[in-house]
Amino acid sequence: MSDRHEVSHMIVRVARAHQLAATCLLRPLGLYLGQELLLMRLWERDDQSQADLAKALSLDPSTVTRTVRSLEQQGLLTRRPSERDRRALVVSLTDEGRALRDQVEHAWSELERAALAGMPDRQRAETLRVLRRLEGNLTAALPEIRAACPPGVPGDPGDPGDPHHP
Amino acid sequence: MSDRHEVSHMIVRVARAHQLAATCLLRPLGLYLGQELLLMRLWERDDQSQADLAKALSLDPSTVTRTVRSLEQQGLLTRRPSERDRRALVVSLTDEGRALRDQVEHAWSELERAALAGMPDRQRAETLRVLRRLEGNLTAALPEIRAACPPGVPGDPGDPGDPHHP
DNA sequence: CATAAATTATTGGCATGCCAAAGAAAACGG
DNA sequence: CCGTTTTCTTTGGCATGCCAATAATTTATG
Structure with missing residues (x-):
């Protein structure tokens, strides 16, 4: 070792x-891993723009776009253009989306x-402290790590010369 | 809250x-997230079958298949049929693969x-204890969660009738 | 020993997640 | 007020990771 x-x-x-367990628990609800986080965020505060969701969930905007569309096709939420900002889309829950709340929260309670399991309250508090510290660290x-992280690829072709044009 | x-x-x-940071740190080495785990396993014990790797890394065999092939194409390892078991493939490091060890371990040391950061030894030990406990739990x-997890899909079409045949 | 069962690897499908690039619209500057 | 920059969303590409199903080989069983 x-x-x-x-x-x-x-x-x-x-x-x-954790992911494996969550995937299993979410499956009977018709949800894929990650979708529940988006819904949870909406249950906490409805009618948010995708950019807000992306920021709140620390997700890439493109990921939000696709996950939101998937949930929209499942009829759990709605996307309509904002009136204040004509480039933003406001995401809102449907009744179906609201109805899922209890089941999802129950699933997450099982996960929790x-x-x-088997931890006294003291240890649970300590666990939370440790995780918060790790996340904070x-x-x-x-930012510093990303600063040193050069853009470009792994299998870097070096000089694309002419990276294809529309 | x-x-x-x-x-x-x-x-x-x-x-x-953690994944984001790791992705960044691995990128300059030409590795994608997850590939480093497979290599680390081989550095610890070379010449393993893919099934062994899958078990050791708790990965799906199909994932190992693809990641191994990717690493093989990068010239970091080799796949050759086992002599004892004619259905198994033995994965072995190349010199190039061995040469990457220092850089990858350095990257992971930065991650660690x-x-x-900023934790006294006591707290580091506690962190490890907490994580071990969570993983164990x-x-x-x-197994129990998976038992209650029905096979099938999220967008379950119910009865495919004739799920298309080759 | 022949037959059933478990194991090994692969393929194809699907989802999340990232990055990079591009088009609209808003905010900012001089 | 016009030009620059930032913000919001989307598309396409790529990788990991899972599951389900298949083919080949080994092992276990009756």
């Missing part, structure tokens, strides 16, 4: 186990229950 | 921040450093 990156490894493992470090 | 699912929410946030709960 003697791993010098144990915390990172554990973060990866915890995340995958599983994660914290990582998001604090992100 | 008064969120009843704070831990789950934090797990999601920690995971995304960022995650644990979630993977312990997974």
Whole structure:
């Protein structure tokens, strides 16, 4: 063992186990992983622009675009142009979308229950503290890390010369 | 706030921040997220079958297939049929693959450093304990959760009747 | 020993998620 | 007031990751 990156490894493992469980719990509700987060955000505050959602969920705008469209096709929410800002779209819940709330929250409660199983209150509080600290540390470090992260690709072709034109 | 699912929410946030940072750090090395885990496993123990890798990394075999092929095309590893088991493929590192080790481990050390920044040793140990506990709890709960997880789809067409044939 | 069952790898489909680029519309500047 | 810059959304490309189904081979079973 003697791993010098144990915390990172554990973060990866915890995340995958959590995702797998969430995927399973969400499936009977007809939702894919990630869609529930968008809905939760809308349950907390309805009628938001996609940009707001992207910011609140720390998601790429393009991801929000596609997930919102998927949820729209499922009839859980609505997209209509904003009147104040003619380039923004306002996302609103439908009755169907509101109706899903209880089930989704129940699923997430099971997830929470599983994660914290067998922990006394003290330990649960400590768990939350630790996670908050990790999140704070990582998001604090992100700007610096991203600054050193050059744009471009992994399989960098070096010089595209003429990257195809419309 | 008064969120009843704070831990789950934090797990999601920690995971995304971690992934984002890792993606950035790996990019200059020409690696995508996840590929480094496979390589790390091979650095620890070379010449493994894909099934072994899948099990060790808790990955779906099909994911291993594709990631391994990608790494093979980058010249970092080799795939050759096993002699004992004629259906298995043995994955082995190339010199190039071995040469990447230092850089990847350095990148992960930065990740680890960022995650644990400003924590005294005591707190680092506690962090690890918490993550181990979460992982243990979630993977312990997974079988039961998956048992209740019906196969089939989200947008279930109910009865496909004739799900198209080759 | 033949037959049923489990294992290994692959393919195709689908979803999330990122980045990069592009078109509209708004905010900002001189 | 016009030009520049920022913001909002979308599209296309690419990668990971899952599931389901298939083919080949091994192992277990009666």
